[in-house]
Amino acid sequence: MTTITRERADLLESLGAARFFLRYTAQGLTDEQAATRSTVSELCIGGLIKHVTAIERQWARFIVEGPSVMAPADDPDAFADYANGFRMLPGETLAGLLDEYERVAKETDELVRSVADLDADHPLPPAPWFEPGARRSHRRTLQHIAAETAQHAGHADIIREAIDGQKTMG
Template sequence: MNPQDPKSVLHHYLTAAREALVWKLEGLTEYDVRRPLTPTGTNLLGLLKHLAGCEVTYFAFTFDRPFDEHLPWLADDAEDNMDMWATAEESREDIVDLYRRACAHSDRTIASLDLDSPGIVPHWPAERAHTTLHAVLVHMIAETQRHAGHADIVRELVDGAAGLLEGKLNLPNGDADWWRNHHDRLERVAREVSGRP
């Protein structure tokens, strides 16, 4: 990253968020990457599939840089929420590889355009559909980080694994007892403040 180059800085933060998200799937079973862990069905593989579609929408469609693969969940007549889960026919490898290909395509778009290059986001309201690469980069950093945060929570619910990346956890170095005590302390404070026994 070149801190003097705004595009380089934005691309760096997008890349870091992408890597964190993919890492959240590592070491898990097929069941664990697919299982819904919230009432709305949030699951790790679905988050990655959703973001593959976002990469294509925002960096391919917006800047008229065709992506050679058809993503049926992006069609106007697609089933609601189809982008947020993987079908039985879509393997983990299919989704991870698609995400990597979509990101590589996005990276080529980012490299070839200037920050003020114009684009049109097809699904945004007309009054704000006209945009720039700069705005799209900021939007995709926010979108990817938001879903990486979802993945953090979902992964912790699956097997307790937490942190930013392997070897870069960004968490205190507590062992299982330290974290259990920390959790229990927070529970006690929440009960005390709310007046619960």
């Protein structure tokens, strides 16, 4: 096991804080409320938790396995899966989504503690949103997970406020 340096502790703290706000936003919701689209977007709180879980899992796998874990940008099946990743599908529950999120978070936290070199990197797969030939370090990948989670926690906060007036902060 790698020593928990200040940098690794900071990464764990950033990930933990972003996850806390996303989970907090879902606190006390029913499955029906978690699946509610309360704005003009397609987003719902349960779907955001599901999406963040999938994205965190995929980027953590990228650190371990490299770009082969990323679906090609032009794969129509991957796009359908991606779109369904923002929805609560029949049979899915908020509790189940939160349990899976917790499991993935623990795995990522262990990766932060154990990955040998945060400077190691992999090439990013070809996609319109990546510069050709771009690479991403393990450190930058973990920062991306925290940023993505924080961004979607903000989305969830807006959706929650529209459902019942609750605000995560303020």
